[in-house]
Amino acid sequence: MKSLHARQAPLADTGYQLAVLSQAEAAGAHFPAFAHKLRESGLLPLRPTGLAVMQINVGKMCNQTCRHCHVDAGPDRTEIMTRETMQLCLDALAQTDIPVVDLTGGAPEMNPDFRWLVEQISALGRETIVRCNLTIIVANKKYHDLPEFFAQHRVRVVSSLPHFSAGRTDAQRGEGVFERSIRALKMLNAVGYGVEGSGLSLDLVYNPAGAFMPGSQASLEREFKQRLGREYGIVFNSLLTITNLPVSRFMEYLLETGNYESYMEKLIAAYNPVAAANVMCRSTLSIGWDGQLYDCDFNQQLDLLVASTAPQHIRDFNEAALSERSIVINQHCYGCTAGAGSSCGGATT
Template sequence: MIKSLQARHAPLADTGYQLTVLTEAEAAGARLPAFGQKLRETGLLPLRPTALQTMQINVGRMCNQVCKHCHVDAGPDRKEIMTRETMQLCLDALARTDIAVVDLTGGAPEMNPDFRWLVEQISALGRRTIVRCNLTIIVANKKYHDLPEFFALHKVQVVSSLPHFSAGRTDAQRGEGVFEKSIRALKMLNAVGYGQPDSDLTLDLVYNPSGAFMPGSQAGLEREFKQRLGREFGIVFNSLLTITNLPVSRFLDYLLESGNYEKYMQQLVDAYNPTAAANVMCRSTLSIGWDGQLYDCDFNQQLDLLVSGPAPKHIRDFDEALLQDRTIVINQHCYGCTAGAGSSCGGTTA
């Protein structure tokens, strides 16, 4: 076990917040192989894009929750919010491409004052919108109570985190009272057609472990969640997506402080799956920060690892050809997306 390894904090520009970073060199001191070496051994280095299919936009880090494992460090007092001007730059870029899906995330994306305008504009361009909703935002304030109807009007795919089908385990990870509020919100979404048989309104739930271990079988967990939520609360949904916790930010702090970093990372290294590595989401996704900067994925965004040159670094300079020709930036946290059945914003990849 490592005793001397400590989290290194890098300041986020103009925010006063600190973000935990662990480099490959530091991780090498923990006797772990560099992720790039694993890719080389399986013929995937350098990692390159396939086809750009999804534009993932972080519209701000403000959130009504403060979750223990949040890799964005989101919370009610975060001030980073995407402006309408930057949103328009995203829309201009989107209109020049065949990108089919726009994935809106945060924080709680709905807290951005221009969130609904952005969804309307994406819908007008004929693209599919995914909103990563924490559920409790729907019942947090009267101004959000009509979100289910708004989502339904624009055929938004709702993807919502629910750590467990029990109150105890959900509240332990996401805060007291979150489970009860989440159940209320799920019932509101079901009432307008989300997750219902023969409905075209998609409601997916997201499961990620509460500790230093990998998620179980996605198919098995989905069956269990559907049985328990259906029987106990009358709730229906389409799919359960399992996501592996990556050693980034709050979760990395937890691993280091609890002495579980090396053990957890060794789990990920031992479970490295070349098929999962070949299908990582960064190969088909462009991640856009709240300030318009460009990243290979949402996790690189939180570590301030911009796309590699000569690809443009900001959405105002969007160039699909240069982005398509870039080399994807990797680090030790990438083991989380390539372990076992793989992990992405869409669940397993292998």
């Protein structure tokens, strides 16, 4: 296994990705299949409850290379959604009552048509979520006005901040990231984000730094608010805890440190049928940078397209067929059903 720190080639390298997955399968051959757990819970086959969120990955280019990134994003990634594919997404959205569009990446703001897409979604009267890594706001002067642009279009900003200390944040996301994140948060606060009564939502995302599950979302939120408020004068709305799934860079980390089996055992032991009933794939459609359709962002990174009985590209969008599909599952799904559950919106129970 190549070193996580030395390796620069993206996991889109199919041969390498298959090798990683084969090693994981061999290490976890004795684990019960996730489908067995769903059957015991009366949830197999897993089906959608309705389409409430259209999550669009507009590209894998990013100004950071975070240790836990399940997208394997970075400055060297060239996958980018074209305006033509964005228009297909908008055409599909216009056919539906889907209320929320969730824009992700990479750093979605680095797509040259990002602002155009936000404007078009806003014109359709839908809520826009942007998963901003914060540092992009201060990375280059052409991004310095992002807080004002977000506020103009009432964008809900969701940003990763692994910890309220520089040491733990920089260890996970890179040297100097914490300081730049604090600067960006202050810029967002200055235009009203996170400020009570402003109507501008700013949420932070917490991912554990190692092979363990996140603690109580409510307790962590209180601690983050106290520390960031007291030490930096920063306010925000909610903290969202997300369990790291054994995918991409985090999978590499688990395998090379010998933590894969013990981590999977933790997830399986913490399986929660209530969380399983509330998994985000039941209400979310994930769209890849090239327009291909997935049940969730994690399946997208594993090239697990939606079931063949449903349209597999946004050009063929059919809400009725997608609403009746069987959701594609695998062992990584244990991460979303452990403990209080995990989703792009935080804990699910």
